Amino acid sequence: MNTSLFSEERQQFPLFNPVTPEVSVVVPIYNEVESLTLLIEAINTSLSGTELSYEIICIDDGSQDGSAELLKQQAMTQPYLKAVLLRRNYGQTAAMAAxxxxxxxxxxxxxxGDLQNDPVDIPRxxxxxxxxYDLVSGWRQQRQDAAITRLLPSKIANWLIGRITGVKVHDYGCSxxxxxxxxVADLxxxxxxxxxxPALAFIEGARIAELPVRHHARRHGRSKYGLGRTFRVVMDLSTIFFMKKFLTRPMHGFGLxxxxxxxxxxxxxxxxxxxxxxxxxxxxxxxxLILAVVLLLTGVQLFCFGLLGELLMRTYHESQGRPIYRVREVIAINVNNSKEEE
Known part of the structure; x- marks a missing residue:
């Protein structure tokens, strides 16, 4: 696979170089011990034929089924694999940030990490x-999930997110x-x-494309997703809408x-x-009279919220951000074939 995005460094850095890979594959893991070995092998098979140097980063998000121990064993023997073990379960967002x-x-x-995404699609x-493009999002056109508990809520959520954010993507939920x-550095x-x-990337000015990808039925374990997540999507959507419209100018929202x-x-x-x-x-x-007083007080409060928001946004943009996770240890083989830990 000879592409301009990667060709500049191909001659300088050999395949499986853990220091400067051309491609990093990030996989959040939570209780996927049965799928883990097959997943790593599938990713390795998919990328080994591309002539690209790569690394696989598996983030264990506080698994309790032996996934962390298996990852440690794999990372000690496979030079392209890095295991990042979080101290507890922080959630998928924190694992991806790590x-x-x-x-x-x-x-x-x-x-x-559940083998429903197919690593064969990575080169595409x-x-x-x-x-x-800056971001290419997978689109599971033929999803192998339950119609009522997964497909219907997903379609509703995708339509709602697209309408509110203005970023038309068919499948926001595809990892x-x-x-x-x-x-990635800006997110x-x-x-x-x-x-x-995709909506966050759009806020950063990213060019976004969508590509149909394969999707398989879950082989092992059970899904961590359910109808309860639909309500969280709706709540988080208000945050995204505000960030898209008023991230750098909260006074324009609250003040108005x-x-x-x-x-x-x-x-x-x-x-x-x-x-x-x-x-x-x-x-x-x-x-x-009561309505007039309430409207006046509410207006003053909203205006003050806008001023406070302006101050907070300046602090947010000008200060150093703290990570939302705490890493217990990192296991990998460095260039000297020694164990790397934190």
């Missing part, structure tokens, strides 16, 4: 990425994606925002609402004052 931190490749590929994603390293992940990576609320309160108050002065009506027990 993988992004340790990824050194010029391209970063993510996929799930990389080829599409080399056409000038199989390819990124340029410079885009700050927290909460459960891994579902919205505050001005509207204060204006309505002033108009209502002026109307009541006119009735009092012109016709001598008793306005003390009128609901409109």
């Amino acid at each position: 993988g992004f931190k340790y990824a050194k490749g010029r391209a970063v590929v993510t996929l799930d 994603l990389l080829a599409k990425l080399d056409e000038g 199989l994606k390819a990124y340029r390293q410079e885009l 700050n992940l927290y909460g459960e925002l891994h579902r919205f990576l 609402l505050g001005i509207i609320s204060m204006s309505l309160g002033i108009i209502t108050g002026a109307y009541l004052t006119f009735l009092k002065l012109r016709f001598g009506e008793d306005i003390g027990d009128r609901p409109l």
Whole structure:
């Protein structure tokens, strides 16, 4: 696979170089001990024929089924594999953030650890990425999941996210994606925002493409996803909408609402004052008086929120961010064939 994205460093760095790989494959792992060996072999088989140097970074997110121990054993014998073991279960977003931190490749590929994503599609994603895109998102056109508990909520969520964010992607939930390293470096992940990576990338000005990929039924274990996640998607969507519209100018959002609320309160108050002065009506027990006071107070509060948001955004952009995870240890074989730990 001779592409301009990778060809600059191919002659300088040999295959399986753990220091400067061209491709980093990031795989969050949570209780996938039965799939782990097959997954690593499949990724290795897929990439070994591309003539690209690569590394596989598996992040164990506090597994309790032996996945961490198996990863440690694999990392001690396979030079292209790095195991990052988190201290406890932080969630998929934190695990992906950890993988992004340790990824050194010029391209970063993510996929799930349950073998439902097919590593065979990785070279196709990389080829599409080399056409000038910053992010290539997989699209599971023929999903092998339950219709009621997985497919229907996913279709609703994808439609809702696309409508609100303006980023039209058919399959936000597909973990199989390819990124340029410079885009990954700009993405700050927290909460459960891994579902919205195309929208977050769009906020950073990324060029996004979508590519149909294979999808298989789960072979081992059971899914960690359910209907409960749909509600979390809806809640997180408000965060994404605010970030897309007002990330660097929160005053434009809160301030506008505050001005509207204060204006309505002033108009209502002026109307009541006119009735009092012109016709001598008793306005003390009128609901409109309470509404006017509430609108004025709400407007002042929203305006103050906008000012505080401006200060927080400046702090956010100007300060050094802390990671949202804590790594217990990292096991890998370095260039001197010795164990690397943290």
